[in-house]
Amino acid sequence: MKKVIFLLFVLVTPALAIQPDEILEDKLLEERARVISKELRCLVCQNQSIDDSDAPLARDLRVLVRERLQAGESDEKVIRFVVDRYGDFVLLRPPIKASTLALWISPIAILIVGVILLLMRFRKQEKNMPVKVEPLSSEETKKLEAALGKDRR
Amino acid sequence: MTKRVTFLPLIIVFAVSVLFAIYLWQIGPGGKDISTLPSAMIDKPVPEFDLAPIEGRKLGLKSGDLKSGLSLVNVWASWCPPCRVEHPFLMTLAEKGVTIYGINYRDKPADALRFLRNLGDPYKRIGADTTGRVSIDWGIYGYPETFLVDETGRIRYRHVGPISSEVIENVFNPLMDKISKK
Numbered sequence: 001m002k003k004v005i006f007l008l009f010v011l012v013t014p015a016l017a018i019q020p021d022e023i024l025e026d027k028l029l030e031e032r033a034r035v036i037s038k039e040l041r042c043l044v045c046q047n048q049s050i051d052d053s054d055a056p057l058a059r060d061l062r063v064l065v066r067e068r069l070q071a072g073e074s075d076e077k078v079i080r081f082v083v084d085r086y087g088d089f090v091l092l093r094p095p096i097k098a099s100t101l102a103l104w105i106s107p108i109a110i111l112i113v114g115v116i117l118l119l120m121r122f123r124k125q126e127k128n129m130p131v132k133v134e135p136l137s138s139e140e141t142k143k144l145e146a147a148l149g150k151d152r153r
Numbered sequence: 154m155t156k157r158v159t160f161l162p163l164i165i166v167f168a169v170s171v172l173f174a175i176y177l178w179q180i181g182p183g184g185k186d187i188s189t190l191p192s193a194m195i196d197k198p199v200p201e202f203d204l205a206p207i208e209g210r211k212l213g214l215k216s217g218d219l220k221s222g223l224s225l226v227n228v229w230a231s232w233c234p235p236c237r238v239e240h241p242f243l244m245t246l247a248e249k250g251v252t253i254y255g256i257n258y259r260d261k262p263a264d265a266l267r268f269l270r271n272l273g274d275p276y277k278r279i280g281a282d283t284t285g286r287v288s289i290d291w292g293i294y295g296y297p298e299t300f301l302v303d304e305t306g307r308i309r310y311r312h313v314g315p316i317s318s319e320v321i322e323n324v325f326n327p328l329m330d331k332i333s334k335k
Binding site: 043044056057060061064083084085086087089117 | 161190191192193194200259284285286288289290291292294295
């Protein structure tokens with residue numbers, strides 16, 4: 001029984017939005033279409049790619065991507081085609097340009113600021129270390145050895 | 154030195170709070186609408202297209218039709234509830250002499266014709282976009298959408314969602330006045 005349940009878990013796959021009739025016969029083209037589809041946002045359900053979405057618009061766009069690939073267009077050209085009509089928002093990975101600079105740079109900037117703050121903290125702690133360790137004088141060494149020597153015996 | 158480092162987290166939290174407060178204000182009292190996307194087609198010429206009429210009607214719609222004067226292009230479907238909501242306002246606009254063209258999106262001809270028969274026909278011409286391809290060329294992602302196209306065939310404005318008397322008064326009328334004065 002356990003084995004059967006395990007097998008069922010293994011066999012479970014996420015439901016695909018893409019319909020059998022959309023899939024291209026040319027496996028290479030289909031692979032490219034899938035990659036492009038994962039990069040394009042479905043504007044109806046905005047946190048899904050058109051590869052994930054069941055919305056009619058997503059389906060239309062999937063079919064469009066495949067048609068343009070079949071017509072021999074490059075991946076970039078197909079994506080450009082969609083961006084020309086729907087704007088940069090249709091890209092799930094925003095491009096790096098002047099208007100998106102803050103978006104790309106702020107995480108790095110925040111990380112750098114954080115590291116600097118941490119370093120400042122560590123340095124401060126080192127400075128305020130309460131005990132300053134100086135090596136024992138020769139007299140102290142002798143005393144210590146004498147004391148330890150007794151115990152050792 | 155010691156004090157400043159202690160206060161730094163507080164300052165950061167305060168700064169972030171202020172930033173969030175600004176964002177919140179923008180979408181609230183600030184009136185910034187984040188529910189609709191800006192169109193990538195603004196100030197571009199209308200896409201090239203040539204749509205057949207809805208089966209049973211005479212006039213289709215092609216890009217050349219949109220260069221004969223200031224007009225609205227309304228994308229609609231009989232199955233789209235907000236399209237029904239906005240329809241009376243389109244009728245009013247048409248009665249006032251505004252030229253309105255329609256793109257009928259993925260509709261059954263009989264349903265589309267019944268819609269027009271029951272609710273009235275404000276459209277000068279209607280193209281039937283049975284495959285949804287022309288709608289993609291226009292960058293449409295919801296229904297209805299209404300575009301303002303100037304006499305040179307350039308898209309000047311897009312409204313997403315149903316038109317209301319407020320939208321006509323506050324957005325379309327001022328824009329149409331401004332464009333036609335030039």
